[in-house]
Every structure is written in C-alpha cells, then in structure tokens.
Amino acid sequence: MSEVIRLPDVGGDGEVIEIMVAVGDRVEAEQSILVLESDKASMEVPCPRAGTIKALKFKLGDRLKEGDELLELDVDAGEDSTAAAADSEPAPAAASEPAEKPASAPEPAPTQVQTEKPAPTALPTSAPAESARVHAGPAVRRLARELGVDLGRVEPSGPHQRILKEDVQGFVRSALQSPGAGGGAGIEPIPSIDFSRFGETEIREMTRLQQLGAANLHRSWLNVPHVTQFDQADITELEAFRLAEKTAADQAGVKLTLLPFLISACARLLEEMPEFNVSLLGDGKRLVQKKYVHIGFAVDTPDGLLVPVIRDAGHKGLLQLAAEAAELAEKARNKKLGSDAMQGACFTITSLGHIGGSGFTPIVNAPEVAILGVSRASHQPVWDGAAFQPRLMLPLSLSYDHRAINGAAAARFTRRLGELLGDVRRMLL
Missing domain, CATH: 4.10.320.10 (E3-binding domain)
Known part of the structure; x- marks a missing residue:
C-alpha cells in the first residue's frame, strides 16, 4: 500500500540541511529520513512507518513547514493499520526539544x-x-x-x-x-572566579551569533599581526553635497547616508591599491590577488554583529549603494540574511559614528587584510594658512595585516581616502 508521509509539527518551519535516505531505500519505523534546521535548533525527522521509499518530495535546501509532503512510501504489509491515525497527530516532543538530543x-x-x-x-x-x-x-x-x-x-x-x-x-x-x-x-588562561562571593549574579547564555563572532575575532587577533593607522578626513563639502541631494535621494526612495560614500571610495582605492585586495594563503608564503571588489559593512543587530557584502561595489552609483546597503541591513536585523550574502568580502567597513567616539582599533576580518573603522565626525578648527576655519573632520582607523601591508602603504591609503572624501568630484575621475 502506497502512502504519502508529511512533516509533523516540529515547532515551526525549517531548512533541509541533510537527506539521509534515497529512492528505493527500505526504512524502519522511526528511522531518520532528513535533518531540518530551524532558527533555534537542528533536528532529525523520523519516518513514522516502515516500508520502501518510492519518491522523495523535497530536496536539499527546501524550507518545509508542518503538513508538507516528505515522501511516498510503499508501506510494509504487516504494519499496524492504526499507525496511520497516529501519523496525523502532531509531535509535541519535537517542538520542545530537538530530535538530535x-x-x-x-x-x-x-x-x-x-x-x-x-x-x-x-x-x-x-x-x-x-x-x-x-x-x-x-x-x-x-x-x-x-x-x-x-x-x-x-x-x-x-x-x-x-x-x-x-x-x-x-x-x-x-x-x-x-x-x-x-x-x-x-x-x-584567565582563571575562573566565583563572582557570587561579591554580590548577586546571574548567568546569561551568549547567543549563537555572539559565540561564533567571539571565536572568529579571537582567531583573527591571535593569527594576524595588527597595526592601526589613524587619520582624519575633511568631509565638509561632502556633507554639504549629501544634504543638497537629500531631495533626489528621497525621490529615489533611499536615505543617503555617509556609508555609500565610504563604500564607493574604498572600492575605488582597492582598484588603485591592489595590495589591499588580497588574502594570504595558509602556507603564509603566497597571496591571492582578487580581481573583483566586494565590500562588507558591519551591522549591529540584537543578537550580535553581522557583515553583509555588497558585490561589485565599484560599478554602482551612490543611490544604488544606499538602497542595497539599507536592504541588506534590514534583512540582517530581521534574521533574513542568507549566508551567501555574508561571504566573499575583500574589505570591511565598520562605523561607530552614529554612537560616538574619536577613534578605535577594529580587528581585521580575516582572511581579508584590512578593515576601516569610522568614528563620529566633529567640527574642528583647521588652519588654512591664514586663519583657523571650522571644518567637519571624520576620524579614520585603518587596521591592517602587517604581513601583507606595510605602514607606508597604509598611510597612503588613509591619505588618499581623505582626498576622495574631501572632494566627491574625485570619485568621478
């Protein structure tokens, strides 16, 4: 007897990350047939009946929900007929605890x-x-x-x-x-301390994203010889241009912030200074020179830091960059950002300007070899040769891997970046 097996209630929908059977396989009752990964856990989904698989109704990467067809099963003749009714009942245990445990x-x-x-x-x-x-x-x-x-x-x-x-x-x-x-x-290692001896405490679990971020940052910090080059860019004219183009940006349905200017300028510099668009191979003796320019930018989310990537950033205009960055940031905050959207960056920009501070040392996002940190711009008196003039100055912090980049190149990078940001017309040359 042929029967269609459907996904029971597993506490929400999920993505198929592993298929454990194939057409023609014979399965026993409660044998796992696939692995489903939700936002909270991974779980194996068992087959409720014994029999031979005639057809699979899903493929790797499909997102399934309760009631979706899983497979067509040729049920063994000796199966208890009452099991069919049980198959339609939800599986509450799967919702409360992953089947993998x-x-x-x-x-x-x-x-x-x-x-x-x-x-x-x-x-x-x-x-x-x-x-x-x-x-x-x-x-x-x-x-x-x-x-x-x-x-x-x-x-x-x-x-x-x-x-x-x-x-x-x-x-x-x-x-x-x-x-x-x-x-x-x-x-x-840092010794363990019983902090409850000093007062009331509470143990809170780090999110999965925070755990992964901590491991990645620690690995980069231990493996990459970091140096940070500090500089300032005069963005007085850029800010005036940005405000003047606010109406055009509104008509295009985007918010023109400083970020698109930074992405465009950094993409231009990676083409001008290809030594910044490389990665070291594992042997530490060879470099991979990249012929493409993809720029990542850090997004602060409630669960931790995410870095979506804008591809071919040097071929896109400011309004297009603004729209794409806003869309990616929104997906990141709403947990809708796919893993592919966070891969392939050549260079990363991280900004704390909306919060404050006058400078910081960002950690290189290995295997990239450099990262740009941006702090809050402030008006400062700048000597023009005759008098002090109020100028809007943007602090820049360029951290780089000293194995691939020397200090002179880093200083030229921040100086050139200041030139591009100081006069947006230079980006058109």
Whole structure:
C-alpha cells in the first residue's frame, strides 16, 4: 500500500540541511529520513512507518513547514493499520526539544577537554581528509570550515555518532581554553572566579551569533599581526553635497547616508591599491590577488554583529549603494540574511559614528587584510594658512595585516581616502 508521509509539527518551519535516505531505500519505523534546521535548533525527522521509499518530495535546501509532503512510501504489509491515525497527530516532543538530543542520551559536556583526542594548541586552518568520513550535516561542516576545525578531532554527542553544532563550538572553547592556545605563547588562561562571593549574579547564555563572532575575532587577533593607522578626513563639502541631494535621494526612495560614500571610495582605492585586495594563503608564503571588489559593512543587530557584502561595489552609483546597503541591513536585523550574502568580502567597513567616539582599533576580518573603522565626525578648527576655519573632520582607523601591508602603504591609503572624501568630484575621475 502506497502512502504519502508529511512533516509533523516540529515547532515551526525549517531548512533541509541533510537527506539521509534515497529512492528505493527500505526504512524502519522511526528511522531518520532528513535533518531540518530551524532558527533555534537542528533536528532529525523520523519516518513514522516502515516500508520502501518510492519518491522523495523535497530536496536539499527546501524550507518545509508542518503538513508538507516528505515522501511516498510503499508501506510494509504487516504494519499496524492504526499507525496511520497516529501519523496525523502532531509531535509535541519535537517542538520542545530537538530530535538530535533524545531524552535518553546523556548531556554532552562541551567545555570538557577530550582525553582520547587532546585539544590542539591551535585550531587547524584546514580539515584533513578524515573529516569527510565523520557523520555530520552540511551546516555543521560549514561551521567547521568557518572556524578552521578538523571534524575528525571532534567528539560526537548526537545519535549514531553524529556531530552537532554544539560539539564543534565546545571543541573550539576547549581548544581556546587549553594552555598555549587561548592565551598564545604558553600564557595561562584567565582563571575562573566565583563572582557570587561579591554580590548577586546571574548567568546569561551568549547567543549563537555572539559565540561564533567571539571565536572568529579571537582567531583573527591571535593569527594576524595588527597595526592601526589613524587619520582624519575633511568631509565638509561632502556633507554639504549629501544634504543638497537629500531631495533626489528621497525621490529615489533611499536615505543617503555617509556609508555609500565610504563604500564607493574604498572600492575605488582597492582598484588603485591592489595590495589591499588580497588574502594570504595558509602556507603564509603566497597571496591571492582578487580581481573583483566586494565590500562588507558591519551591522549591529540584537543578537550580535553581522557583515553583509555588497558585490561589485565599484560599478554602482551612490543611490544604488544606499538602497542595497539599507536592504541588506534590514534583512540582517530581521534574521533574513542568507549566508551567501555574508561571504566573499575583500574589505570591511565598520562605523561607530552614529554612537560616538574619536577613534578605535577594529580587528581585521580575516582572511581579508584590512578593515576601516569610522568614528563620529566633529567640527574642528583647521588652519588654512591664514586663519583657523571650522571644518567637519571624520576620524579614520585603518587596521591592517602587517604581513601583507606595510605602514607606508597604509598611510597612503588613509591619505588618499581623505582626498576622495574631501572632494566627491574625485570619485568621478
């Protein structure tokens, strides 16, 4: 007897990140057929009946919701007829707890250092061949690649020796906390303190985005020899031009801020100074020269920092850049930004001008080799040769990887950036 199996109530919709069966496979009742990833968790979805799969109704990357067709199943003749009614009932357990962590399974200890596989003194930059043979879904493998983790060294805690995202994150925490890794050069890690001895405390979990960001920033800080070049740009005329074009921008349905000018100027400079548009290969001896110019910009969201990317930024006008940046920032804040929209940047801009401050040291977003930090512009007296004139000055902080860029090049970059921002007509030359 042929039967269509549908997705039960799993507490919301989700994306198919792994398909665990194929047409023609025979499955047992409660055997997992796919892995669904929601905004909160990953879960395996079981088949409620035993039988042979005649057709799959979904593919990798599909977003499924309750009631969507999963597969057509040729049900075994001996199956209890009453099971069909049970199939239509919701599965409340799946909504409250991911299927990857059944109640009978012991809770993993993510911060415990593995005794069989000791934490390395540094996270490997590439995963060796054995990582391909471990049991992990595409999302977990992607996370491992982003963090430079060899999945072959990660202890699984999921069913059937499956590696979960929590296992990868726990491995990173263990590696960073081990002597010689977290502090670098054998420096002891920061000791644990019972802060409740001094007053009332509360333990709050970091969001997944904050955890990933912390690991990425720590890795970049330990691996990249940072230097920061500080400068100022006179944007008096640029600000006058921006305000004068407010009506045109409103008619185009966009808000013309300083960001599009910065993106356009930096894209121009990456073409003029290609040594800033490179990445170092893992051997530390070769550079990848990029022939494209994609600019990332940091967006502050309630869950943490995201960096969407504007592609081919040098080929777009100010109004187009303003519209695209606003759209990407809105998606980032509403958790609708896909992973592809945050990949491929050649250079990153991070701005604190809307908050305040006169300068800061941004951390290079490796594998990029430079990042521009922008603080709040302020009116300052500037000597013009005859008298002091009030000018609107914008603080610039350019952090760079000293392995790829020398100090003279960084100083030329900020000076040239000041020239472009000081006279917007230069961007047209």
